[in-house]
Every structure is written in structure tokens, then in C-alpha cells.
Amino acid sequence: MSKDELTPSQEAPALPPEFATLMRLGDLVTPMALRVAARLRLVDHLRGGVHDVESLAKATGSHQQALGRLIRHLVAVEVLEESEPGHYTPTALGELLAHDHPVTQVGWLDPTHMIGRADLALIHLFEAVRDGRPVYERQYGKEFWEDVSADPVLSATFYDLMAHGQKHIFGLAVAQHDWSGARHLLDVGGGDGDLIATLLAAEPGIRGTLVELPGPAARARTKFEEAGLAGRAEVVAGSFFDPLPVTADVIALSFVLHNWSDQDAVRILRNCAQALEPGGSLLLIECAEQSPSAPDPAFTSGDLRMMVYFEGRERTHDQWRELATAAGMRIDSVSGALAYGARVLTLVKASS
Incomplete structure (x- = not known):
């Protein structure tokens, strides 16, 4: 037997099925990747006929290699698909990131929108649970409603999203x-x-x-x-x-x-x-x-x-x-x- 071969007793123990579930539930990479895609209007560009990484990088003002790595992950989680080599399109799931989709989720994800912005305060959930107090101000220096009132763009995105649903x-x-x-x-x-x-x-x-x-x-x-x-x-x-x-x-x-x-x-x-x-x-x-x-x-x-x-x-x-x-x-x-x-x-x- 080659020294590189393992006997059955030496094989790594199988991971319990709960391992994959917990890793999926605890994953921050995919939620943040979706937010980047929403902010870059990636699906809008794809629907507009821009399908390769080089062109998408130019259209979104992104680093080409870094964007390619993001797109690769979005393909892995079935938000995008590579319909032919180097040619990407949104899946039915990914279509929800289009601004003109009837049930678009952009407002919930894009951090330039009020709720997409507010969700980033969840990074302070530990403090909220420990203290029983809201933590939006900890993230942004203003209370939620003060931010809505002070910024007409954020205000418009908030009321538009609420009205949509x-x-x-x-x-x-x-x-x-x-x-x-x-x-x-x-x-x-x-x-x-x-x-x-x-x-x-x-x-x-x-x-x-x-x-x-x-x-x-x-x-x-x-x-x-x-x-x-x-x-x-x-x-x-x-x-x-x-x-x-x-x-x-x-x-x-x-x-x-x-x-x-x-x-x-x-x-x-x-x-x-x-x-x-x-x-x-x-x-x-x-x-x-x-x-x-x-x-x-x-x-x-x-x-x-x-x-x-x-x-x-x-x-x-x-x-x-x-x-x-x-x-x-x-x-x-x-x-x-x-x-x-x-x-x-x-x-x-x-x-x-």
C-alpha cells in the first residue's frame, strides 16, 4: 500500500448532516454577496445585455478579477448561471435582484436603500440582546427615524419599499x-x-x-x-x-x-x-x-x-x-x- 493511501480506519470521520445546515445558517458570505450584487445592479446589467465579466466590471466600475470571484460564488448559490463559458445570466432566484421585478428584493438588500442600510446594524445584535436597546444609532450615529427624516433619498426608499408590500x-x-x-x-x-x-x-x-x-x-x-x-x-x-x-x-x-x-x-x-x-x-x-x-x-x-x-x-x-x-x-x-x-x-x- 502506498504511504499516501489511507486504510478505512484512518479515513476522516463523516461529518454529521447538521454540520452543513449550521454552516449554511451561519454563513455571512452569501448575504453580503447578495447585497453587493444589489448595489452594483448586477442583474439589471445582465438583463440589459451585458453578460461577460470584463464588460460587467466596466459597467459597474468594479475590479474585474474581484467581480469574477463574486460572480463565481453567485453561480455556486444558484443566483446566477453560466449558460455558456464566460456568459452569465440570472436564474429565477436572481431575477428578484432586478429593480423592475414585480417582487424585487433590492430594497431589502441594497445598503443605499433605507432597509438595506438598516440591516447592516444587525452586526451589533449581540449588544442589542445584551442591553435590550436598539443599536441602529451605534452603527450610524443617528436614530432610525431621525435618519429617515433627515435624508430625502433614504426616506423615499423607505416609504416606497413599505408601500410595495x-x-x-x-x-x-x-x-x-x-x-x-x-x-x-x-x-x-x-x-x-x-x-x-x-x-x-x-x-x-x-x-x-x-x-x-x-x-x-x-x-x-x-x-x-x-x-x-x-x-x-x-x-x-x-x-x-x-x-x-x-x-x-x-x-x-x-x-x-x-x-x-x-x-x-x-x-x-x-x-x-x-x-x-x-x-x-x-x-x-x-x-x-x-x-x-x-x-x-x-x-x-x-x-x-x-x-x-x-x-x-x-x-x-x-x-x-x-x-x-x-x-x-x-x-x-x-x-x-x-x-x-x-x-x-x-x-x-x-x-x-
Whole structure:
């Protein structure tokens, strides 16, 4: 036997199958490679007809050899494929990195976009877990909402990304909810007004009012005017931390409270309860995990994001019930699942 040959007893022991799983779960290389690809608009260039490494390097302003090594890894993880030697194209998975894809993921990955930028603060997750405090400011020197407000480009990418996913949810929520008898929807903190626009297009007998901060309020006015809703949709600049300037028989809070601590969330709910007309209801559109014993990874990853970005959290059904009780309200009904884990929780005053 050659000295280079191994007997069976000398062979390296087989690794347990869990080894590969843990290495995949703990891998930071692939997530960062995806972020670089998103920032370089690599898939956009490929879809535009640029397919070889040399041309891609010129198009993206990258080091040719380094880009080639990145592309090789993206092929290995099936984001790209080498359809012929030296000729690369995106796979169906890679297509999600195109800016014009219907469900593009660029906003979640590109660090020049607000959420792509915010996710890099996860490098400080250890400190967040140890201290129980958000760590976005540790990474960037400003709190999350201060950064959104101070930079119009980051602000636009944030609200555009939120609207991209929420429009589908709003369509489902409007279609499933019983609007009979509803007269006036007050959308509190409703961004650019997509929920009101969706509702008023489907229910001509209802009018809507949006209460928002000046930036998104201005964009909502333009949206309502362009949609021909100016006579039925009003925009009032204001904050949900102050007494609301308008009352209504239906109030909506969509993806607002998960951004805030329990204490702040109760404060917002109380302001809404005070603005609710007799017999009215509050529609809370949020993720609401139903089975804490079998957590959904999408829910738990979102919850960690809320912890890292600011003092918010994703909440289970029981946690929403506790918040409602603390604000003098109760959950009257919960819708079926909409999309992305969202549901409509209908709250009424506890005395109702």
C-alpha cells in the first residue's frame, strides 16, 4: 500500500448532516454577496445585455478579477448561471435582484436603500440582546427615524419599499372586511395614503382622512389629487403621539405599532380610542403570530429587526390582546391571514 493511501480506519470521520445546515445558517458570505450584487445592479446589467465579466466590471466600475470571484460564488448559490463559458445570466432566484421585478428584493438588500442600510446594524445584535436597546444609532450615529427624516433619498426608499408590500395587503384587507355602515375612515400614520386610496376606489360611499407627518402627508395629497380623490380624501398633518385632530367611525393603524415599544403603542392606541366615534371600530393591520409554540422564521426575523432598528417588536395574538386591554379596548375579531403574515384585528372600546 502506498504511504499516501489511507486504510478505512484512518479515513476522516463523516461529518454529521447538521454540520452543513449550521454552516449554511451561519454563513455571512452569501448575504453580503447578495447585497453587493444589489448595489452594483448586477442583474439589471445582465438583463440589459451585458453578460461577460470584463464588460460587467466596466459597467459597474468594479475590479474585474474581484467581480469574477463574486460572480463565481453567485453561480455556486444558484443566483446566477453560466449558460455558456464566460456568459452569465440570472436564474429565477436572481431575477428578484432586478429593480423592475414585480417582487424585487433590492430594497431589502441594497445598503443605499433605507432597509438595506438598516440591516447592516444587525452586526451589533449581540449588544442589542445584551442591553435590550436598539443599536441602529451605534452603527450610524443617528436614530432610525431621525435618519429617515433627515435624508430625502433614504426616506423615499423607505416609504416606497413599505408601500410595495403593503399595497397587496391593503387590497386583500379591503376586499375581506365588511364595510357596510362605514362612513369615514381615519387612517393614522398611513404613509402615502395607499390604504385610503384602495378603500375609496372600492367603496364610493366612504370618505377618508389621513393623519401623517408633513413629508408623507404632502406625498399623499399629490396621490389623492392624481387619483381624482381630492373631494373624498383629506390629509391632515399631525402625529399619532398627540390627540388626533379628527374623529371617525372607523380608524385604521396599519404597520404602525410594530415600530414602537409597548408603552408607546398603548399611548397611540389610547389616542385612537379617544378619536373613535360611539360604536366605531379600530382596524389594526399587523402581523399577529397565532402559534408561538411553532414560530415562523419570517415572524421572528422581523421581530429581531424591530429590536435592532428601534424599540419595536412583532407581536403574537396574545400580546396584541394585552396591549388592547391596556388601552381600554378589546379585540372583537381577527381576519384570516392576508399576505406576509398580516391580519386585520378589529378592536372596539372595552365598554362596547
